[in-house]
Amino acid sequence: MQHWPVVRLWILAGAVLALLVGALVYLYLQLSAARVALVAAKAELSGSVEEVNKKAIDLSDALYLAEQQIAAIQSRVGGFEETVGNISGTVGTLEKLSKTDPELLQKYSKVFFLNEHYAPERLSQIEKAYTYDEDRIEKVLTSVLGPLEDMLNEAKDDGVEMYVKSSYRSFNEQSALKNAYSVTYGAGSANQFSADQGYSEHQLGTTVDLITTGLGGQLAGFEKTKAYQWLLDNAYKYGFVLSYPANNGYYIFEPWHWRYVGVKLATYLHNRNKNFYDLEQRQIDEYLVNIFD
Secondary structure: OOOHHHHHHHHHHHHHHHHHHHHHHHHHHHHHHHHHHHHHHHHHHHHHHHHHHHHHHHHHHHHHHHHHHHHHHHHHHHHHHHHHHHHHHHHHHHHHHHOOOHHHHOOOOOOOOOOOOOOOOOEEEOOHHHEOOOOOOOEEEHHHHHHHHHHHHHHHHOOOOEEEEEOOOOHHHHHHHHHHHHHHHOHHHHHHHOOOOOOOHHHHOOEEEEEEOOOOOOOOOHHHOHHHHHHHHHHHHHOEEEOOOOOOOOOOOOOOEEEEOOHHHHHHHHHOOOOHHHOOHHHHHOOHHHOOO
16 A cells, blocks of 8 residues: 555656647647648639639730730821821912912023913002112012012112112013014114014013113113122022023123022022022922912
8 A cells, every 4th residue: 555655646747748738739830730731721812813814914005005906006197197187288289379370480582482362360560669660560479579579679678779670571572572672783683682473571570670770771780789689699588589680691790680589498509509490390380389478
């Protein structure tokens, strides 16, 4: 009986140990289950991330494709607008050309011919304040009257007085003038400074002969005046050019003879030191649409 307490102690110890082992086993099983659950959760999460990434890539691709399609549509719309604009501009140009006399920029002077029936669409009388001979009626094409008066007014503001000595001449007037010159100077001499009827720029209504004070009413000597130098420096600003400079291939040097061709063409000729008759007719024709701009 003396050993009973010891046995009881060992039994108690064994029970406690069994409980501890059981608890450890339980905890181990719980930990294992938790690990399995964690692995499963990680696997599921990984799959979700991959799925999300895939969906994001798919969406990005779809967005890029949509942007490309939008850009293509915008390009087509822009191209359509440009086409419409070009068509509109072409129609506007054709409309302007249809209302502009194609003869106004032709190269006459022994090159092209105006028949006896040609006359400018509309002529306006030049005010007496701008003409040299107050008893003579001078006219120009209506669209040229404004630029002509502006040019003469500007010259006067600069201290240079100029007047129109001669302007529009009909076919018959040119014929009579040429005949008179031929009688006075002989046909050979007259051909050097006077055009035959139908070949005169004056018949267009866009050309004037200018004169200044101090010449006694004569054109000779005009090239030595301040007026001529002023015209060389400024006439292009108003659309006028010198038709027959020195050494031209048509007539004698006529520093007084100025033809309206429009500011754009006159400026082009001035800046390049070229003569109207130096250009090919096809090149000149490109400026017809802008002649009255």
